[in-house]
Amino acid sequence: MNHRTAVELALDRYLADRGERLPDRVLEETLTAIDHTPQRRGAGLPWRLQPMSNPLKIALAVALVMAVVVAGSLLLQRQTALPVAASPSPSTLASPSPAASAPPSSTPSPRATSVPSPAPSLPGSAFAAGPLEAGTYHSTAFTPSVIATLPGGWARAGEDRELLRLKRGNVELGFAHKAAAVAPADAHGTNRGDPNPPTPVTLGAFSGFETSTTETEGTLYIDEGLRAYDAPPGTGLHTWVLDVDGRVLTIILTAPMAEIDAAVDNARAVLETLARPG
């Protein structure tokens, strides 16, 4: 008898098909990347479907260990023969880009292709995936473009048409659009956890209001524009809702409660640089 437990039945429902579709943009970017990606032929082990037996695994592991030992001793012999080892170049160490430490490859990174070419009228560089050097950046997929000047230490963790996410340590700053007029009640009325009353604010070229709260449990509704915020209990949240030329920009900051005050100050310093495109 095929007896399914309550948890299994709940998982069946939770993971059921909902007809999700891969955005055409992603498929097109992937196929463009593939146009420049060579196939690997010949060398290497072909993919196998059958799991290896344990004796074979052990034999391979022993062979691998021996190869490492032999290679290591050869390397040591070589190092003792060389009087001075070359030190790494300072330019390599100074670069925050992960690509700087990656081995050269003829294959373009998919993430590199996911950032469209910057529009000429936008100041600074496009937010590229990964660590960002101090400087001015603009969003590309997320429009209208967010333009901000960042100190060092931030990284772009994601960008699409709906959401731009920046991260610095445990602090996350998310930019989302809301398709309704700016009204404090929109955010205040739908937040759970008894947020502080919203207060008017002007940041860079834009005005709106800000509010803060602490997530206690369940899903925290930020607004009615399809976006909801879900954070672990005890997370500190601070929200800015700005009127960007008639379009609502919701900016959500999360950080551990112990860091929230400093995080808000740091984020505010970034948001005060928000500028209009063109």
Added chain:
Amino acid sequence: MDRAIVEQAARGDRDAFGALARVHGDRLYAIALRILHDTSRAEDAVQQALINAWRELPRLRDADRFESWLHRILVNACYEESRRTNEWTSQIRALPIEGPSSPDESRRLAEQDEIDRGFRRLPPEQRAILVLHHYLGLTPIEIAGTLGIPDGTARSRLHYAHRAMRAALEAESRSAAAAEELAQ
């Protein structure tokens, strides 16, 4: 139908691979979305998986196993994506605009919310095995074939994933009860 196209793609035919990507893209995205719980990370994982698949395709021995092979590449891409961004402590996700229309709907949403939070507590490896079983409907033996692990390992991983999910749900219930007590 796939076999001939897979063989063409393995010989370097980019149009054939494009056709395969179009056929399998939505399914790959749905799997990645369930494992990673984040649209842009799921998109990145699918993109990386398809590029890896293109690169490695000439080394696939049995074209009939293309889909299973592709799923393994995707799961590995999800692990990699998860490791790359595992410092994230929160996620923004889409919810329906309208609230629940009936008490039953309300209960269903509450259950959904609880299981969602429980699922997010699991490591990506356990999420992946649950997705392969509950979304793709794979048996432990098929999961073993897809992930390239022994049957017994697949069975025990699935067992532990269910157990972890049960524990996560219990932990969620306890914290919800504690919050209710505090509120009273």
